[in-house]
Amino acid sequence: MISSTFLAYAMLAWLGVAVVALIALWFVDAPYGRRSRAGWGPGIPNQLAWFLMESVVLISFYATFLTTSNHIGVSTWIFASLLTFHYVNRALIYPWRTRTKGKTMPLSVMLMSMTFNTVNGFFIGADLTTLSRADSWLTDPRFLIGIVIFFSAMALNWHSDNILINLRKPGETGYSIPRGGAFTWVTSPNLLGEILEWIGFALLTWSLSGLTFAIWTCANLIPRARSNQRWYFEHFPDYPRERRVLIPGIW
Numbered sequence: 121m122i123s124s125t126f127l128a129y130a131m132l133a134w135l136g137v138a139v140v141a142l143i144a145l146w147f148v149d150a151p152y153g154r155r156s157r158a159g160w161g162p163g164i165p166n167q168l169a170w171f172l173m174e175s176v177v178l179i180s181f182y183a184t185f186l187t188t189s190n191h192i193g194v195s196t197w198i199f200a201s202l203l204t205f206h207y208v209n210r211a212l213i214y215p216w217r218t219r220t221k222g223k224t225m226p227l228s229v230m231l232m233s234m235t236f237n238t239v240n241g242f243f244i245g246a247d248l249t250t251l252s253r254a255d256s257w258l259t260d261p262r263f264l265i266g267i268v269i270f271f272s273a274m275a276l277n278w279h280s281d282n283i284l285i286n287l288r289k290p291g292e293t294g295y296s297i298p299r300g301g302a303f304t305w306v307t308s309p310n311l312l313g314e315i316l317e318w319i320g321f322a323l324l325t326w327s328l329s330g331l332t333f334a335i336w337t338c339a340n341l342i343p344r345a346r347s348n349q350r351w352y353f354e355h356f357p358d359y360p361r362e363r364r365v366l367i368p369g370i371w
């Protein structure tokens with residue numbers, strides 16, 4: 121069994137990698153979706169790539185979570201259920217709902233995402249089982265506020281992803297300007313929802329693994345949101361200029 125001290129140091133090192141990733145992604149757009157381009161290796165069918173790279177979280181999380189000798193209490197099972205709820209959508213449902221048939225994702229991007237997701241699933245699984253939260257944690261303000269943030273942010277993420285998916289008719293692969301919902305205020309409300317969701321998870325678990333994953337999500341998605349904004353400005357002269365990147369009215 122891994123000692124909790126070793127686990128904490130490993131997660132802190134992983135946080136350091138997130139800072140490096142943030143800096144790299146600030147200057148180099150991850151080459152998938154609208155930023156897809158040649159030079160990053162062979163292409164994997166987009167929907168299959170999303171399915172594979174996201175489903176590894178469930179595997180690495182449960183491989184760690186279910187093999188622990190620690191007692192798993194009700195609070196910890198609730199943490200696991202929330203993560204599972206998110207990833208059943210992201211890994212098993214979302215990929216097949218996207219209208220990206222015929223598009224590919226570079227193998228290198230898929231493998232990097234798989235590595236990132238496997239490590240995060242492992243850390244969250246290992247860390248949550250060492251927390252040993254009492255049942256009284258479920259009435260702690262951190263849990264209660266965190267769970268409200270988690271579900272509100274998930275609703276924002278799902279609603280915004282749905283607007284994007286429905287911009288295309290089946291078989292179409294082009295781009296248009298999203299409107300309605302939180303797109304009224306920001307360019308990437310789906311990414312904002314994802315970031316807030318994992319901040320909510322960090323709060324409700326009050327764990328280093330939750331914090332680490334929230335910071336990793338910021339490292340991935342803040343540069344992506346900035347890049348999305350630039351992309352719309354470059355491709356759509358009529359794109360609403362007042363729309364912010366990620367934070368309504370601010371940035």
Ligand SMILES: NC(=O)c1ccc[n+]([C@@H]2O[C@H](COP(=O)([O-])OP(=O)(O)OC[C@H]3O[C@@H](n4cnc5c(N)ncnc54)[C@H](OP(=O)(O)O)[C@@H]3O)[C@@H](O)[C@H]2O)c1
Nearest residue numbers: 153154218219220284285287294295296310311314337340
């Ligand atoms: N936790 C994390 O670190 C992490 C990392 C990455 C993604 N995610 C989550 O995964 C989900 C997808 O991420 P993403 O970066 O692929 O989001 P995205 O770029 O906003 O794209 C979402 C889907 O909508 C399509 N789409 C986007 N803009 C469109 C437009 N203007 N017109 C028509 N179709 C459009 C995309 O097609 P194309 O693929 O053809 O562009 C894709 O199928 C999000 O919910 C995100 O939060 C999480």
